[in-house]
């Protein structure tokens with residue numbers, strides 16, 4: 001059920017409260033439960049820090065001044081609102097109408113800036129002047145380093161050593177922004193191990209340091225805080241779609257899922273509509289499809305684990321989806337059938353990366369390309385021809401261009417120029 005070597009995975013408390021009276025994507029209450037999932041499985045020293053954080057967030061989230069400050073920074077610095085773009089050529093090709101919510105156009109190139117701006121403001125309100133973060137693809141690390149620079153805070157980012165090599169440019173970006181990047185050499189040297197290390201650091205520094213968790217994961221209140229801070233994506237998208245679609249909602253709303261923050265923020269805007277919600281995981285990290293309930297990083301959720309509870313390594317072309325778990329609210333949404341979770345494999349993802357680039361002039365992050373790949377695969381099958389589909393494009397692909405170039409060069413299916421054929 002958990003890795004025994006890590007203090008970060010140590011838990012206290014009990015699952016309890018199996019059938020809470022939760023509004024779908026509402027307030028998970030003091031216990032932080034989404035049905036049977038969620039909770040706060042942390043060692044003693046972090047319990048007080050989590051409770052303090054929850055109290056402060058409840059106060060801040062009810063405070064108009066906090067919202068005004070956050071909205072103002074997201075507008076003038078973060079690039080919000082991001083547009084919704086109609087994909088004419090892709091739509092014609094696949095027979096469904098595709099709209100993209102363009103988080104790739106947010107400052108730092110992904111949706112991560114929405115979350116870190118809110119958490120940095122919250123940290124400042126709590127009198128904490130140092131941020132720590134974990135990162136996989138580097139986008140959350142870059143966003144945290146950016147918010148720290150903007151607000152004059154110290155910043156340390158933990159990143160698996162394997163990811164520091166895959167995402168070298170983002171390491172340099174973080175350093176350029178004044179952050180200290182720590183390469184984590186334990187375990188699989190990827191995102192899971194970076195989270196372990198960040199939690200360890202937080203245990204000893206929580207008096208002065210805020211742990212800026214990057215997705216809807218971890219102990220309560222993080223899954224709730226991060227979903228609320230990403231809700232802006234779904235709220236904007238719903239209004240923008242209604243304008244474009246004559247007051248209608250899209251038939252399908254699709255987003256990629258690592259920990260699940262861009263999907264949670266998007267879904268939050270559509271839970272009370274009749275839109276079908278789909279989260280797309282990496283085939284090698286599909287915690288809903290292949291996982292079972294367990295406890296990791298302070299939460300009870302679906303995890304990739306063996307029969308003895310040892311956590312299995314997630315494997316994906318994209319560092320941001322290389323996580324063996326998923327946020328607990330997604331496990332809940334899957335269990336009650338409000339959202340469905342599918343997967344896309346690496347080959348489909350590279351192809352979708354190229355198709356969106358060539359047909360629409362938009363180079364997606366490899367993470368976001370999972371959502372695009374699923375829509376391309378299922379158009380005319382699960383998704384009836386003529387449907388309208390909103391895809392959250394969680395980030396831009398600049399960070400992935402050299403990785404994809406190397407993959408394409410090696411690909412047996414390359415044509416003479418070394419480019420993948422579209423269509």
Ligand SMILES: Cc1ncc(COP(=O)(O)O)c(C=O)c1O
Pocket residue numbers: 110111136137138139140214215216256257258259260261262263319320321365367368394395396
């Ligand atoms: C561009 C992008 N999209 C998606 C993700 C996955 O995170 P989440 O599932 O929390 O949105 C990442 C993570 O690094 C990312 O960089």
